[in-house]
Amino acid sequence: MxxxxxxxxxxxxxxxxxxxxxxxxxxxxxxxxxxxxxxxxxxxxxxxxxxxxxxxxxxxxxxxxxxxxxxxxxxxxxxxxxxxxxIPRRSRLLRQAAGVRTDAQVIAANLDVLFVVTSMNAEFEPRRLERYVLAAQESGSEAVIILNKSDLVDDPERYLEQARAVVPEHVQVIALCSLNGDTKALSPWLTPGSTCALVGSSGVGKSTLSNAIMQSEQQLTKEIREDDAEGRHTTTARHLLVLPDDQGVLIDTPGMRELQLWAGEDSGMDVLFSDIEELTTRCRFRNCQHEDEPGCAVQEALESGELDSGRLYSWRKLGRELEWRAKRQDVATQREESRRRGRMIKQIVKHRKNKKTHY
Ligand SMILES: Nc1nc2c(ncn2[C@@H]2O[C@H](COP(=O)(O)OP(=O)(O)O)[C@@H](O)[C@H]2O)c(=O)[nH]1
Ligand SMILES: [Mg+2]
Ligand SMILES: [Zn+2]
The missing domain is CATH 2.40.50 (OB fold (Dihydrolipoamide Acetyltransferase, E2P))
Structure with missing residues (x-):
C-alpha cells in the first residue's frame, strides 16, 4: 500500500x-x-x-x-x-442478504480464492458444496474445497472421492487437520498480494484454520485477545486478517446455515454441470424438458448409469432456484426504479408549487 x-x-x-x-x-x-x-x-x-x-x-x-x-x-x-x-472491484462474492427484502450482500470484495470449508464427520454433505462452487464461479474467484478434521476419520480418501465427484475437475479438493496446525497444503494459494476467504457452515473449523495460518508469535497474541473479547471460537463478523510472511490476506466469515445464491450474469451452472448441459444439446427436441420425451439424452444417460440421479436432481433444483431468484431480483429492481421516479416527480411538483408562490 x-x-x-x-x-x-x-x-x-x-x-x-x-x-x-x-x-x-x-x-x-x-x-x-x-x-x-x-x-x-x-x-x-x-x-x-x-x-x-x-x-x-x-x-x-x-x-x-x-x-x-x-x-x-x-x-x-x-x-x-x-x-x-x-475503487472498482475486480471480483466480489454475493449472496441474497438475510431478511425478506431482495438485496445482494457482498460477503467479500476483491477475492482471488474462496476456501470452502467442510468437515469430515457426521455432517459431511458433499451436495452442499455445489452452491459454493456456483457462488465462486459467479464471483470471479477460484474455489478450493477444504475437508477439515481429517483426524476424525480413518479413510480421508473416501471423503475426498465423494467431494471430487460433485465439483468440476479443475476445482481442487484438499483434506487437512487444522487442529494440528498443518496448513502447508494451502501454500499454493497463500501468495503475496492474494486475497483468500474462508466460508462454510458454523463449526467446521474456519477460525481454527485461520488461527493456524496466522501462527506467528506477534499475531497469535493479537488473535487471543480478540477471542477473549468476543468469546472464544465464535466469529461474529466477517473480518480481514493480514497474514504473516507475505502470504496475502485472509477473510474469515461467520458460519452460514445455507448460502442463499444471488443470480448474477454468469450463474456458473454451465461450469458446475457441464456434463448435463452437454447432454441437453443431444436431445432430439430443442425444447426437451428431459422428463419423458423420446430421444432425451439426459434420461438415456440416467438409465445407462452414466448420469447420477442426485446430480440431475441438484441441476434441476439449483437451476429453478436461480431462475426464481432472477425473477425476484428483476421485480425488486423495477420497484426501486419506480420509487426513484416517484421521488423525482414529487420534487418537480414541489419546485413548481414554490415557484407559483413566489411570482
Ligand atoms: N478434531 C478436530 N476438531 C477441529 C478441527 N478444526 C477445528 N476443530 C474444532 O471444531 C470446533 C469449531 O471450530 P471453529 O474454528 O470455531 O469453527 P468455525 O465455526 O467454522 O469457525 C472447535 O471446537 C475446534 O476445536 C480439526 O481439524 N480436528
Ligand atoms: Mg469461526
Ligand atoms: Zn432431454
Whole structure:
C-alpha cells in the first residue's frame, strides 16, 4: 500500500471489518507499517448507492479523507476518517442478504480464492458444496474445497472421492487437520498480494484454520485477545486478517446455515454441470424438458448409469432456484426504479408549487 495522493488528507485503505456504526480499515503509514483505523462512509456515497452492493464491504479498496483539526491545519484529528470513494472491484462474492427484502450482500470484495470449508464427520454433505462452487464461479474467484478434521476419520480418501465427484475437475479438493496446525497444503494459494476467504457452515473449523495460518508469535497474541473479547471460537463478523510472511490476506466469515445464491450474469451452472448441459444439446427436441420425451439424452444417460440421479436432481433444483431468484431480483429492481421516479416527480411538483408562490 502506498500513498499516491498529493492531497495529504487523502489515502488508500482497505476495509477489514464492517459493523453497525461504520468500518474498520487498514492503511499504510509513511514508514510502511499497517495500521488500523475507524472510518465512516460519506453521505454522498450512501446517497448515490442504488443497493447495498454499491457500498463498501470487507475486502474493498477505498479512498479516505482525514479530518483536520481546525486549530492545527495539516494535523489529523483522532476522529473517524471518511470513505469518499470506492475503487472498482475486480471480483466480489454475493449472496441474497438475510431478511425478506431482495438485496445482494457482498460477503467479500476483491477475492482471488474462496476456501470452502467442510468437515469430515457426521455432517459431511458433499451436495452442499455445489452452491459454493456456483457462488465462486459467479464471483470471479477460484474455489478450493477444504475437508477439515481429517483426524476424525480413518479413510480421508473416501471423503475426498465423494467431494471430487460433485465439483468440476479443475476445482481442487484438499483434506487437512487444522487442529494440528498443518496448513502447508494451502501454500499454493497463500501468495503475496492474494486475497483468500474462508466460508462454510458454523463449526467446521474456519477460525481454527485461520488461527493456524496466522501462527506467528506477534499475531497469535493479537488473535487471543480478540477471542477473549468476543468469546472464544465464535466469529461474529466477517473480518480481514493480514497474514504473516507475505502470504496475502485472509477473510474469515461467520458460519452460514445455507448460502442463499444471488443470480448474477454468469450463474456458473454451465461450469458446475457441464456434463448435463452437454447432454441437453443431444436431445432430439430443442425444447426437451428431459422428463419423458423420446430421444432425451439426459434420461438415456440416467438409465445407462452414466448420469447420477442426485446430480440431475441438484441441476434441476439449483437451476429453478436461480431462475426464481432472477425473477425476484428483476421485480425488486423495477420497484426501486419506480420509487426513484416517484421521488423525482414529487420534487418537480414541489419546485413548481414554490415557484407559483413566489411570482
Ligand atoms: N478434531 C478436530 N476438531 C477441529 C478441527 N478444526 C477445528 N476443530 C474444532 O471444531 C470446533 C469449531 O471450530 P471453529 O474454528 O470455531 O469453527 P468455525 O465455526 O467454522 O469457525 C472447535 O471446537 C475446534 O476445536 C480439526 O481439524 N480436528
Ligand atoms: Mg469461526
Ligand atoms: Zn432431454
Amino acid at each position: 502506498r500513498r499516491v495522493f498529493e492531497d495529504e488528507q487523502l489515502e488508500f485503505a482497505r476495509i477489514s471489518r464492517e459493523d453497525r456504526v461504520g468500518y474498520q480499515v487498514l492503511c499504510a503509514t509513511a514508514s510502511g507499517d499497517i495500521v488500523s483505523a475507524r472510518a465512516l462512509s460519506a453521505g454522498g456515497m450512501r446517497y448515490r448507492a442504488q443497493s447495498r452492493e454499491d457500498l463498501p464491504a470487507v475486502g474493498d479498496w477505498v479512498v479516505l479523507r482525514w479530518a483536520e483539526s481546525p486549530e492545527t491545519p495539516g494535523v489529523r484529528t483522532s476522529s473517524d476518517a471518511m470513505i469518499v470513494e470506492m
